[in-house]
Amino acid sequence: MTKRSVLLAAAAIMLAPAVPASAQGNELVLYCSVQEEWCRAMSEAFQRETGINVLMTRRSSGETYAQIAAESGQPRGDVWWGGTGDPHLQAAQEGLTEEYRSDxxxxxxxxxxxxxxxxxxxxVGIYAGGLGFGYNTDLVTENPPACWADLLDARFEDDVQVANPNSSGTSYTMLATLVQLMGEEEAFEYLTQLHGNISQYTQSGSAPIRAAATGETAIGIVFMHDAVAQTVTGAPIVTVAPCEGTGYEVGxxxxxxxxxxxxxxxxxxxWALTPAAQELGATANSFQIPSNVNSVTPDAAPRLEDVNLIDYDFALYGSSEERTRLLQRWDAEIGSLPQ
Structure with missing residues (x-):
């Protein structure tokens, strides 16, 4: 494990709730990395259908990876469900997760x-969704942003939010996307310029669009399905697939x-790979594309075929070495900048 991973793991284990000794036999300890409502829907449905008691903890992808790394000598969790695929791939490479070939x-x-x-x-992939951003139409009334380049406009100074890629799989996907789309040096130049418009680097990947929905910020950089979720609830949010192209996640x-x-x-x-389980997402206002071909995709879900997607290299950017290297560079060059 790298020095950086050790530090993250140490932080996570201090935050980790103790799992009771009774969490054995007819119980499941679930680490969940989607929004709380979907985590609860999955936990409650599985418990109801099987009689297995579920002890669920919800944290972002980066936080959950760090917790699993911290607990590797004495694992407390059974399943990590949800969240971007890159940290799952890193955990796999580091032997923190085990092989299983489901029917x-x-x-x-x-x-x-x-x-x-x-x-x-x-x-294994359980859902997919494209990266983009959403803007509040009450705050952005003219010349709405349509491209990554538009987010650098001076009129958006201190009016854009995005998560910290150390804690958020959404934001790491953005980092890896920009590197693949622009080239690494150009991507970090872009992020340096964008920093001037960032009001806050949040801990959670979906927090920026919630802030945009309430008018706290004008723009939130998120997965597009998270922006759609705000629109569905009545918030004045428009979802954007950046014109230059964008990446996507395989949750x-x-x-x-x-x-x-x-x-x-x-x-x-x-059970989580069955159509019935995957269709629970829509009941929790989650609009990702499910991985089972027999699952019904929510009508509101942004279709990947309608988005200019890059050929995202999951193997490279999910590797321990590359993910650690990029995050260290982000910390040194972006995270260290004054706000």
């Missing part, structure tokens, strides 16, 4: 299977190596 694999989309194959079947699921309840973990894994 449900035959029903999955090609991009979900590719995630499994890339990781040696230590993780993933992994079984934690050495977890206390392996049978319950495999049962949840199989």
């Amino acid at each position: 449900m694999l035959a029903e999955l989309q090609p991009w979900a299977l590719q995630q499994a194959e890339t990781s040696g079947y230590r993780t 993933s699921m992994s079984i934690i190596a050495g977890g206390p309840n392996p049978d319950a973990a495999r049962a949840f894994y199989d």
